[in-house]
Amino acid sequence: MREYDEDDIRAAFTAALGTGLGDDPIARELQAPDGLATQIALELARTTVGRAAPTWERDVAEGATACLCGMLVSAWLPPAEPAVPRHLLDGVATVRSFGRHAVIARQCDLNAIADAETELGRVVAEGRAPAPSTLQLFELGLAIGLGARPERAAA
Numbered sequence: 001m002r003e004y005d006e007d008d009i010r011a012a013f014t015a016a017l018g019t020g021l022g023d024d025p026i027a028r029e030l031q032a033p034d035g036l037a038t039q040i041a042l043e044l045a046r047t048t049v050g051r052a053a054p055t056w057e058r059d060v061a062e063g064a065t066a067c068l069c070g071m072l073v074s075a076w077l078p079p080a081e082p083a084v085p086r087h088l089l090d091g092v093a094t095v096r097s098f099g100r101h102a103v104i105a106r107q108c109d110l111n112a113i114a115d116a117e118t119e120l121g122r123v124v125a126e127g128r129a130p131a132p133s134t135l136q137l138f139e140l141g142l143a144i145g146l147g148a149r150p151e152r153a154a155a
Helices: 006-017 025-030 036-048 056-076 084-098 100-107 110-124 132-148
Strands: none
Touching (some): 006 056, 006 110, 025 036, 025 056, 025 084, 036 084, 036 132, 056 132, 084 100, 084 132, 100 110, 110 132
């Protein structure tokens, strides 16, 4: 299993937050309003964010955005994997089997993930503290995307 280091994660995260994503076919497919990734992100956000929260709608929108960001990061880890959008259901099954923390810990530098979450919280929440579910949803999106990367035969 490939282990993604701090540089890999930082570069993929920076790309996921960058501008001009419309030119990237992976981003276009993952961010399609009627696409599977968006449906998964919205459903996860709706079920993760507590309905009693007075900011439920905002928290759902931020959580879905964070989840999609996690999927983008996983798709852009080197080498970029254009098949991630087509294997999202495999990623969901992997996360259901092993849990998001195990999937991420097996493949990623956890300090780099923590740094990405801190930055994501600043960007998505626009200066206020993000809802706790926002970071959980980023992790879910990242883990689903990691699970959706087809395994490559070792060279």
